[in-house]
Amino acid sequence: MAKKAKNSAFGFQENIFLMVLFKLSIVLVLFFLSRVVFYLFNLQYFSSLGTQETLRIFFIGLRFDISAIVIINAPFIIFNTLPFSFRTGKIYQRILNSYFYVINSFALMTNFGDMIYFRFTLKRTTADIFRYLGVGGDFDKLLPQFLKDFWYIMVIWIVFVVLLVWLCSRFSLRVNTKKTVKKGDVTFYFVNTLLFLITIFVGVIGIRGGFQLRPIGIITAGNYISAKNVPLLINTPFAIAKTIDNESLKPLTYFQTENELEKIYSPVHKGDTTGFRQMNVVIIIMESFSAEHFGSLNRGVDEGRYQGFTPFLDSLIGEGYVIKAFANGKTSIQGIPAILSGIPSLMNESYIQSNYSTDKVISIAGALKQKGYTTAFFHGGTNGTMGFDSYTHYTGFDHYYGRSEYKNDRDYDGKWGIRDEEFFQYTAGIMNKMPQPFIMAFFSLSSHHPYVVPPKYAHRFRKGKLPIQESVMYADYSLKRFFETARAMKWFKNTLFVITADHTSEASLPWYQTDAGQYSIPVIFYQPGNKLKGLSGIVAQQTDIVPTIFDLIHYDHDYLAFGSSVFDSVAPRFSVHYISGIYGMIKDGYLLEFDGGKTTALFDMKNDSLQKNNLVSKNLPVQSALEIFLKAYIQQYNNRVIENRLTVE
Secondary structure, three states, rough: HHHHHHOOOOOOOOOOOHHHHHHHHHHHHHHHHHHHHHHOOHHHHOOOOOHHHHHHHHHHHHHHHHHHHHHHOHHHHHHHHHHOHHOOOOOHHHHHHHHHHHHHHHHHHHHHHHHHHHHHOOOOOOOOHHHHHHOOOOOHHHHHHHHHOOOOHHHHHHHHHHHHHHHHHHHOOOOOOOOOOOOOHHHHHHHHHHHHHHHHHHHHHHHHHOOOOOOOHHHHHHHHHOOOHHHHHHOOHHHHHOOOOOOOOOOOOOOOOOOHHHHHHOEEEOOOOOOOOEEEEEEEEOOOOOOHOOOOOOOHHHHOOOOOOOOOHHHHHOOOEEEEEOOOOHHHHHHHHHEEEEEEEEOOOOOOOOOOOOOOOOOHHHHOOOOEEEEEEEEOOOOOOOHHHHHHHHHOOEEEEOHHHHHHHEEEEOOOOEEEEHHHHHHHHHHOOOOOOOEEEOOOOOOOOOOOHHHHHHHOOOOOOHHHHHHHHHHHHHHHHHHHOOOOOOOHEEEEEEEEEEEOOOOOOOOHHOOOOOOOOOOEOOOOOOOOOOOOOOOOOHHHHHHHHHHHHOOOOOOOOOOOOOOOOOOOHHHHHHHOOOEEEOOOOOOEOOOOOOOOEEEEOOOOOOOOOOHHHHHHHHHHHHHHHHHHOOOHHHHHOOOOOOOOO
């Protein structure tokens, strides 16, 4: 009987599943201890944390540790648990154990390396480090000096590696040199196949960080703590693994000195010293509300007969200050940081999903919170959608209200979340209970594919040439109902409303199909009873929204935003976007397209509204001037994002 148990798949030393579990548990303990060492070495950066908060961060950090450990040890896990007898072979086990010790030693090395490197970047190292290694730079010169100055980090790492090897060797599998499974042993294959599948399932959950809608990423850390403390919560292997496939930005040197660069363009704005105006701010972001859908913004279309699909907003436009502006991107996840933080996504991925999502950044909420404002973000979608909850919390919004908080799926549209009409009413009710002053932002969702209008309104709203336009009318009606409710509330008259779109939708009118027109959105500033009215023809972009709000309320601190107030008469008026490796800039009546090295297109938007005549071969003087400005803008963006300089200290 003893011999039978020894050869069983369930024997202790012969149980390969227990062996894998024990070894991974040891790695988890070492990751945890490395976080403790990281904390002790950088105590001055986390001095504001109390004991309870520190312990909470350490505990939550285990979620990120588990994800990283499963990712880097996936080959070790899979090849050890394959339901075949050769997995216990001597050479086979030596190869797997060699991989295990090497990969986990390297992972620990990255953790310990960041104990010092963190002080220079204030963030965990991400996969962009490999770009620096690939192009050389000063890394080969800095590394020897780094090792010399911080030799004790290497010593600590060696101690951890010795512990790893010594402890894990206590749980090594007893290898077999003979076959232990007879041909046709159905029980062995059935049980081990089942255990293998369970292992894979648990491993996937570990990598995802749980059962939530989206796998955890670096930005997820923003759900739990402030930006400053994110490096303590996550670990370096996780940061690298989650950014390994993302294309990083490249540091630029179009201009050799900061002084030269600053003279052309600077995103730093000075505070207003004329006296802060304490008023409520509500930013309303309407899903896919292109300027094309507005009748009031298209008076000349169809010889003046164009009705549009936003009757309420068209009526509100007459009471506010309106700009036919431009979005900085084509997706919601690009629009949110541009609108709320003044940061565009000038790279292939959105800023929220990029390697740099844990840079120190504040939104308008984070800034106004310091002035005593209550802050909240509302979106009727399933919590976790596109990382909005993580980003808004990370950048200063204290409260997030989504489908989970709404708690009534009878109003769920079956696709995206809670229908706009009901969720907007819910939003108004929550806002009415919040202390003033407040800064609120809410995001619609019903004008989203598949553009479903509630059955009770099946024949109420006009259809257009585009499938979205009926749902645009429904969303516009929902917003009308919100304003009807809000007008009766005490806070309404002391509130600045800013209404815009996250991005544009598909287009039917010719101009909105052009390179410039496909970014055209409205920006409406409305304050009840204020004389601020009119339709402006200036060029503006989403990143101008925060500076304009700060201008209107006389915000008295310096801040950073890649835009400027629309009321600043001396600021350059322009808009920049990025798509498929091409920067597009609208400025001085032209659209310039630039690939980072050369201009690929130049269009005269005044005389060639449909942008059919590329002037790039003409070598016009304006082209050179536009290139210089755009290069300065891109260099400020790239270098500040890479160097984690997105705030004004």
